[in-house]
Amino acid sequence: xxxxxxxxxxxxxxxxxxxxxxxxxxxxxxxxxxxxxxxxxxxxxxxxxxxxxxxxxxxxxxxxxxxxxxxxxxxxxxxxxxxxxxxxxxxxxxxxxxxxxxxxxxxxxxxxxxxxxxxxxxxxxxxxxxxxxxxxxxxxxxxxxxxxxxxxxxxxxxxxxxxxxxxxxxxxxxxxxxxxxxxxxxxxxxxxxxxxxxxxxxxxxxxxxxxxxxxxxxxxxxxxxxxxxxxxxxxxxxxxxxxxxxxxxxxxxxxxxxxxxxxxxxxxxxxxxxxxxxxxxxxxxxxxxxxxxxxxxxxxxxxxxxxxxxxxxxxxxxxxxxxxxxxxxxxxxxxxxxxxxxxxxxxxxxxxxxxxxxxxxxxxxxxxxxxxxxxxxxxxxxxxxxxxxxxxxxxxxxxxxxxxxxxxxxxxxxxxxxxxxxxxxxxxxxxxxxxxxxxxxxxxxxxxxxxxxxxxxxxxxxxxxxxxxxxxxxxxxxxxxxxxxxxxxxxxxxxxxxxxxxxxxxxxx
Ligand code: PAF
Numbered sequence: 001x002x003x004x005x006x007x008x009x010x011x012x013x014x015x016x017x018x019x020x021x022x023x024x025x026x027x028x029x030x031x032x033x034x035x036x037x038x039x040x041x042x043x044x045x046x047x048x049x050x051x052x053x054x055x056x057x058x059x060x061x062x063x064x065x066x067x068x069x070x071x072x073x074x075x076x077x078x079x080x081x082x083x084x085x086x087x088x089x090x091x092x093x094x095x096x097x098x099x100x101x102x103x104x105x106x107x108x109x110x111x112x113x114x115x116x117x118x119x120x121x122x123x124x125x126x127x128x129x130x131x132x133x134x135x136x137x138x139x140x141x142x143x144x145x146x147x148x149x150x151x152x153x154x155x156x157x158x159x160x161x162x163x164x165x166x167x168x169x170x171x172x173x174x175x176x177x178x179x180x181x182x183x184x185x186x187x188x189x190x191x192x193x194x195x196x197x198x199x200x201x202x203x204x205x206x207x208x209x210x211x212x213x214x215x216x217x218x219x220x221x222x223x224x225x226x227x228x229x230x231x232x233x234x235x236x237x238x239x240x241x242x243x244x245x246x247x248x249x250x251x252x253x254x255x256x257x258x259x260x261x262x263x264x265x266x267x268x269x270x271x272x273x274x275x276x277x278x279x280x281x282x283x284x285x286x287x288x289x290x291x292x293x294x295x296x297x298x299x300x301x302x303x304x305x306x307x308x309x310x311x312x313x314x315x316x317x318x319x320x321x322x323x324x325x326x327x328x329x330x331x332x333x334x335x336x337x338x339x340x341x342x343x344x345x346x347x348x349x350x351x352x353x354x355x356x357x358x359x360x361x362x363x364x365x366x367x368x369x370x371x372x373x374x375x376x377x378x379x380x381x382x383x384x385x386x387x388x389x390x391x392x393x394x395x396x397x398x399x400x401x402x403x404x405x406x407x408x409x410x411x412x413x414x415x416x417x418x419x420x421x422x423x424x425x426x427x428x429x430x431x432x433x434x435x436x437x438x439x440x441x442x443x444x445x446x447x448x449x450x451x452x453x454x455x456x457x458x459x460x461x462x463x464x465x466x467x468x469x470x471x472x473x474x475x476x477x478x479x480x481x482x483x484x485x486x487x488x489x490x491x492x493x494x495x496x497x498x499x500x501x502x503x504x505x506x507x508x509x
Pocket of ligand 1: 056
């Protein structure tokens with residue numbers, strides 16, 4: 001397709017009417033660098049949509065006249081960089097085009113008060129209102145499917161997410177992590193203004209943030225005052241440095257697993273921002289739901305796509321049930337059960353088919369635990385207090401460092417109540433029975449008739465939902481997905497989108 005440059009809003013509107021494909025939109029203010037390059041090339045590789053880059057220096061978002069006047073302009077280079085990295089069209093409007101003197105078609109917006117009252121919003125009065133106004137105007141003109149933004153401007157990203165939500169726009173925000181230069185400082189169009197000495201200061205600042213991130217993983221806390229003191233001693237002019245909740249931008253609480261350490265410094269005339277995410281452990285996805293909801297297949301695929309550890313907690317209950325039956329243990333006798341639990345080891349190992357095998361006390365039981373005999377007893381055994389306590393502890397040990405997607409029935413409520421993303425996957429009884437019947441793994445189920453399977457599923461649901469300890473219930477903060485009528489891949493993509501939306505790219509493994 002021919003690459004085009006559009007300069008007038010009317011031209012853009014006309015062209016948009018005839019464009020059949022969806023648009024990935026990459027808004028910029030020009031002076032493009034490797035951060036923008038990454039945005040454009042990510043959009044290009046994500047899908048086969050039409051990639052449109054806009055270049056517009058938005059006067060409404062400058063709180064300082066000289067900053068606006070001095071904003072670097074490198075239009076010829078920007079055009080080259082955009083086209084050579086995957087842009088199909090570039091929109092370069094004039095100020096009069098975006099803000100016609102009679103203000104026709106313009107809605108002047110206010111950014112979310114909560115999100116713009118922190119960090120940069122404190123000193124840059126009206127800045128985020130200006131960003132919302134221009135982006136909303138551009139979105140209305142371009143009508144994209146996806147909006148690509150850099151996580152470097154994390155506060156801007158949150159504010160624009162909020163804008164899309166409150167205006168009920170059907171647009172997904174896709175983000176890329178902060179891109180850093182060779183010396184660790186974040187890429188920014190304003191870096192060209194830095195003298196050698198100023199660059200040293202920002203380098204010192206950024207490196208201090210990166211050190212805080214590493215230390216936080218070990219110590220689980222930060223010494224904000226200590227960092228400020230260290231930076232001040234090096235004559236770094238701090239405008240703010242704050243430790244906040246990453247989504248609300250309120251003060252971070254001790255119990256937060258993920259928080260943000262964000263700061264702005266002044267280097268001469270230039271103001272530069274940087275941030276890091278602090279994490280006690282890597283993110284966790286909890287997927288709960290009844291038997292036959294598709295959890296196992298979906299969870300395995302998510303683990304593979306996001307390179308997370310896969311934890312099948314149901315297999316642990318099944319493996320333990322298998323052992324109790326095989327060794328003929330009277331599990332109703334507390335003492336006997338406790339004695340056996342002391343010596344149990346359950347381990348998952350990847351096999352040659354890149355699936356996982358389950359071992360209990362060194363027996364590989366992957367196949368046997370799927371029998372109807374185990375299916376009929378596992379709910380009873382998993383409702384025993386000692387069994388639950390033992391296996392929940394084992395599961396927490398496996399997930400201690402995070403970076404895991406766990407499936408089960410009580411993951412979001414009991415095992416990892418602080419999981420970053422909780423999904424409750426379900427489907428109608430009819431659908432689940434059909435799936436069980438065609439599941440090659442549960443051989444016994446294939447021989448049962450559909451009505452019998454439905455009965456068994458209902459019975460299992462009742463037992464799971466009514467047991468005293470850790471019953472199967474949806475966690476308050478879980479997102480319910482009813483999978484009837486959806487393909488496995490559609491469900492997987494939906495969950496990955498939710499994960500991408502929640503977890504900054506910067507901290508995804
Ligand atoms: O991040 C930027 O470059 C600008 O704030 C944006 C999103 C292009 C709006 O002018």
